[in-house]
Amino acid sequence: MSGWTSGPRKTLRARTIGAIADVDPESTPGYDGDKKSGAHDLAEIGETLSALQEQLYAEGRSGGDRSVLVVLQGMDTAGKGGIVRHVGGLMDPQGLTVTGFGKPTQAESEHDFLWRIRNALPAPGRIGIFDRSHYEDVLPVRVHELVPESVWRGRYDEINAFEAELAASGTSIVKCALVVSKAEQKSRLAERLERPDKFWKYDPNDLAERALWDEYLEAYQEVFDRTDTDAAPWHLIPADRKWFARLAVARLLVETLESLDLSWPPADFDVEAQKKRVAALAD
Numbered sequence: 001m002s003g004w005t006s007g008p009r010k011t012l013r014a015r016t017i018g019a020i021a022d023v024d025p026e027s028t029p030g031y032d033g034d035k036k037s038g039a040h041d042l043a044e045i046g047e048t049l050s051a052l053q054e055q056l057y058a059e060g061r062s063g064g065d066r067s068v069l070v071v072l073q074g075m076d077t078a079g080k081g082g083i084v085r086h087v088g089g090l091m092d093p094q095g096l097t098v099t100g101f102g103k104p105t106q107a108e109s110e111h112d113f114l115w116r117i118r119n120a121l122p123a124p125g126r127i128g129i130f131d132r133s134h135y136e137d138v139l140p141v142r143v144h145e146l147v148p149e150s151v152w153r154g155r156y157d158e159i160n161a162f163e164a165e166l167a168a169s170g171t172s173i174v175k176c177a178l179v180v181s182k183a184e185q186k187s188r189l190a191e192r193l194e195r196p197d198k199f200w201k202y203d204p205n206d207l208a209e210r211a212l213w214d215e216y217l218e219a220y221q222e223v224f225d226r227t228d229t230d231a232a233p234w235h236l237i238p239a240d241r242k243w244f245a246r247l248a249v250a251r252l253l254v255e256t257l258e259s260l261d262l263s264w265p266p267a268d269f270d271v272e273a274q275k276k277r278v279a280a281l282a283d
């Protein structure tokens with residue numbers, strides 16, 4: 001009962017979907033279904049995803065060097081944590097590494113901006129999820145003028161070179177920007193203040209970031225214009241409907257894993273001989 005009319009790898013690709021300012025955050029491009037069918041499809045995709053993840057993990061254990069990196073970006077409240085929980089939650093934690101990137105610590109800021117990123121890359125066989133990433137270094141850093149323009153401008157080329165090198169060494173990179181509307185952000189912020197179980201997510205600083213909405217849109221647009229490459233494609237995920245964003249990211253991940261043509265590693269021992277040995281064991 002899959003409602004996909006066109007895969008998100010194509011439909012949601014930054015260069016296909018158009019400008020971030022023109023994306024309707026309530027839309028569900030390529031998916032002809034509602035919240036109910038979305039939940040059903042997510043569960044179904046989850047089974048495919050976890051089977052593919054196990055093959056990737058098995059390949060890594062058998063000497064393969066491939067891995068997958070999901071980069072999540074988006075304004076505050078866009079739902080990055082929900083993707084980690086609901087899409088990451090479909091997978092085996094043994095094969096998954098999740099890393100969140102906040103304001104650089106003292107130690108981190110003493111290194112190049114890619115230093116902490118390199119340290120968190122998924123090992124062979126793993127799927128890594130970045131909750132924020134090196135793109136923060138051309139988003140808030142740009143918007144708040146934390147470094148001179150000549151510095152952040154130079155980072156697009158550095159990022160492209162870094163990602164190309166990463167892709168060439170066996171990491172499939174899937175970049176996802178969750179696109180939430182200003183109205184939906186207001187309602188999510190308000191909800192965080194109504195529910196004691198959500199206070200921990202409320203950050204008064206988010207209001208200052210919201211005041212810079214248009215500057216962020218401009219910074220995001222330049223990110224897509226400069227760094228949506230075939231080695232490391234960007235996807236824009238309409239995210240006002242949480243169920244769609246989760247489904248779309250899960251589906252993107254499945255499409256990426258399917259493109260790896262994974263197979264179970266063959267035994268590096270004589271199966272028949274081992275069967276005989278096991279059969280001969282005392283009970």
Ligand code: AMP
Pocket residue numbers: 101102103104132136137140141203
């Ligand atoms: P959260 O994702 O809610 O934990 O918030 C993390 C905060 O750290 C956000 O306000 C980010 O914009 C900020 N942040 C992450 N990376 C950087 C960076 N490289 N430079 C400045 N701020 C950053």
Ligand code: MG
Pocket residue numbers: 076077201203206
């Ligand atoms: Mg926050």
